[in-house]
Amino acid sequence: MSEQRIVVVGAGLAGAHLVQGLRSEGFTGPITLIGQEPELPYDRTKLSKEYLQGRMDRTEIRLHDESWYAEQDVQLRLGEVVASLDREAHTVRLATGEELPYDRLVLATGADSRRIPVPGAELPGVMTLRELDESDALKELFASGGHLGVIGAGWIGLEVAASAKQAGMDVTVVAPNAQPLDNILGERIGAYFADLHVRNGIDLRMGVAARGVLERDGRAGGIVTDDGEIETDAVLVAVGAVPRIAIAEQAGLEVGNGVVVDARMVTSDPAILAIGDIANAENTLLGQRLRREHWDNALRTGTLGARTILGLEGDYDWQPYFFTDQFDLGMEYVGNNLASDEPVVRGSFDSGEFIVFWLRDGVVTAAMNVNIWDVNDTLRGIIGHSVPVERLTDPSVDLADLAG
Template sequence: MSETSSTPSDAGKDLGTVVIGGGLAAAHCVHELREGGYTKPVTLIASENQIPYERPPLSKEFLQGSKPAQDLEPFPASWYSKTDVDLRLGITAESIDPEAKTVTLSDKSSVGYENLVIATGCRSRVGGRDSNMTGWDLPGVHTLRSLEDAKAIKEQLVSGRHLVIIGAGWIGMEVGASARNAGVEVTVLTPDEVPLATVMGKDFGSHVAQLHIANGVRCHFGTGVTGIASDPNKGLMVQTATGAIAADAVLLAIGAVPNNELAVAAGLEVGSGVVTDEHLRSSDKSILAIGDIAEAYNTTLDRTMRVEHWDNAIRQGKLAAATILGREESYDWLPYFFTDQFDLGMEYVGDRGANDEAVVRGNMEKGEFIIFWLRKGVISAAMNVNIWDVNDHLRSMVGKTITVAELEDTSNDLMEL
C-alpha cells in the first residue's frame, strides 16, 4: 500500500495533468493545454501565494517602478477559473509516488495524475547546503528569485544608501543598474576578473564592466568574499581578503541551484537537472520536466542542456503541453536571452562555446555593435547590442559558414549575409 493511500486524494476522479510550479513555464503549459482543447482535469500547484508570474522584470522594470506586480502575470486569475484550472496557491508538493501516480501536498491532501509536469525552477545559491557563504541569513542580506524578494530589495533602493552586490552575473549586474538609477551607491564584488566572461566572453564582459563603472558602480574584480557579519555600529560588513566593506544592504547573486529534490526522491534520472528526451518526458514517461529544472535533449544541438531563461521557459511550457496533447513536436530551438542595463539593450541567440572565436561588427565604444562567435568557421552564436529588429536574422545565420572579413565589414548588408 502506498504512503498516500490513506490521505484525501482524487481517487475515483478522471485523472488529468498536474503541474508543479508557479512560474512562466508552468503558466504557459496549462494555458497551452486548455487552448489546445485539453478537456481533462488540470491542477497547478504553486508554493507562492501569487498567480503564476514571469521573473525577468524583477531585477529590472519592477525594481525601477515601471512595471507593477500585476503586470508580471501572463494570464490573470480570472483565466484560470474561467478555463477550470484548479489553481492551488501557497501549497507545496512534498513527494511524488510514480507507481501510484500521486503527488502528496503540504496540506496533507494528494492529487492523482495521468501526466505530471515538474516546473519547480531554481533557488538562489546561498549558504548552508548550497555554498560556504557565512552570514547569508542575516537581516538585510537578500537574494532575488521571487516577487517577495524583489519587494524587499526595492524597499532598500533609497537614494544615498549603499548596496553591496556579491556576484557579477546577470542578476547582480541588472540589479546594480536598477539600484544606481534609483540613486543608490553600489559596490559589486566578484572573484572574476571580468563580469559575465564565462557565459559571454571577455569582449562583452569588459564592455559591461566599463558601462557600470561609467555609471558610478564601484566594481571590485578579482575579489572573493569570505562571509558577511553584522556590526552594531557599522551595519552589515562584507568580509573580503583585503578588508571589510560596510553596507546598508547586501544582495547575494552567486548563482542558482535547480530544485531537483522531488525528482531525485521519485527516482527520476537527474544530471544538472531532470534529464528528459526531446519531448520533455523524463525517465518516467508519465512525468515531464520544463523550464530551469529540465536538462532536455536538444535535437538541433544533439545534446542535453539546461537553460535558465525566459524564452526557454515559455517554449518548453508550450512543448510539454504539445507532448501531452499527442503532437509530435521537439525541443529544437536555439537558446535566446536578453538584458537591459543602463542604456544597454542586448539580445543573444545561439550556443557559444568557451573556445569560440569572437568577431565584433560595429563600434563597441559607441555602444552599437553585434558580436558573432565562430566555431571552426561556422557561426555558433550572435548577439545584437543596441541594434534592433535583427535578432531573427541572426538566428537564421547560426550554422552558416561566413568569413571573419565579411562579418566585420559593415558596408556589407547584414541582411544579405
C-alpha cells in the same frame, strides 16, 4: 486524451505556459496548477528590471488575470508545497497531507538562489532575488538609499546593481572572475559590461572573492573580501541558481544537473514531464544536452510539454536565447557559444550599437545584438554557418545575406 488529469507542480513561466498551451490546443480535461508562492503566476524576469525599478506593478507582471484561470477551468492551488510523489499510485502529496491524483504530471519547479558558504551569509540583510517578495524587499531598500553590496557579477547581480544605482544608491560589486560574464561571453565582451558599469558609477571590483559578510547591529553591514572589508547597508548574493529537484530525487527520477528528460521533455517515467529551469534536455539541433534558466526556454519548453501531452509534433530543436537591460544597454543573445570562442564585432563599442558574433573553427556559434532591434531572428539564421570575418564585420553587407 481530453479526460486525462493533468497536474502541474510549479506556477512560474514554464508551468503557466504549459497550461495555456494545453487549453489553446483544445484540451478539455481537468488541470491543476500548484504554486508554492501565494501569487498568481508572473513573469520572473521583470523582478530585476521593470518591477524592481517601479515601472511595472504586480498586476502588470502577471501572466494572466485570476479570471483567466477560472474561464479556462484551471484549478489554482497557490501557496501550496508539494511534499512527495507516489509514481506507482500516480498521486501528488501536499504538505497538508492532501493527495491529488494525476494521469500526466509536469514538474516545473524552477530554481533557488545559490547560497555562499561564508561566515555571516545567514544574517538579516543578506538578500537574494528569485521571488516577488524579494524584489519588494529590494525596492524598499532602494527607497531608503544608502550603499548596496553585490556579491556576483552575473546577469542578476549586474541588473540589480544597475537598478540600484539608477534609484540613487551607492553600489559596490565584487566577483572573483576577471570580467563580468566572462564564463559566458568571454573576457573581451565581459570587459565591455565592466566598462558600462564603471562609467555609470558602479564600484566594480573584479578578481576579488567574498570571504564573509560583515555584521553590524545584528545585520549584514558589508562584505569581507580578499582585499579587506567593504561597509554597506545591505548585501545581495547573486552567484547563480540551483535547480529545485528534491521532489524528482525523492521519486527516483533520473537526475543530473537538473531532471534528465528527452527531446520532448519526458523524464525517465513516461507519465512525468519536466520543463523550464530544471529540465536537462536533449537538444536535437545542437546534438547535446542543455539546461537553461532563461525566459525563452521556460516559454518554449512549456509549449513543447503541452504538445507532448497532446501527442502533437515537436521537440527541443531551438537555439538558446536570453536578453538583458542594464543602464542604457538593451541586449539580445541567441546561440550556444563557449567562452573560448572568438568574438568579432560588427559596429563600434563606442557608439553603443553593435552586434557580436562568436566563431569556432570559422563557424558562427552565437550572436548578440546590442541596442540594435528587430534583427535577432535574422541572427538566429546565421548561426551554424561558416562566414568570413570580413563579411560579418562589414556593415555594408546585409545581415540577411550572411547565411547565404
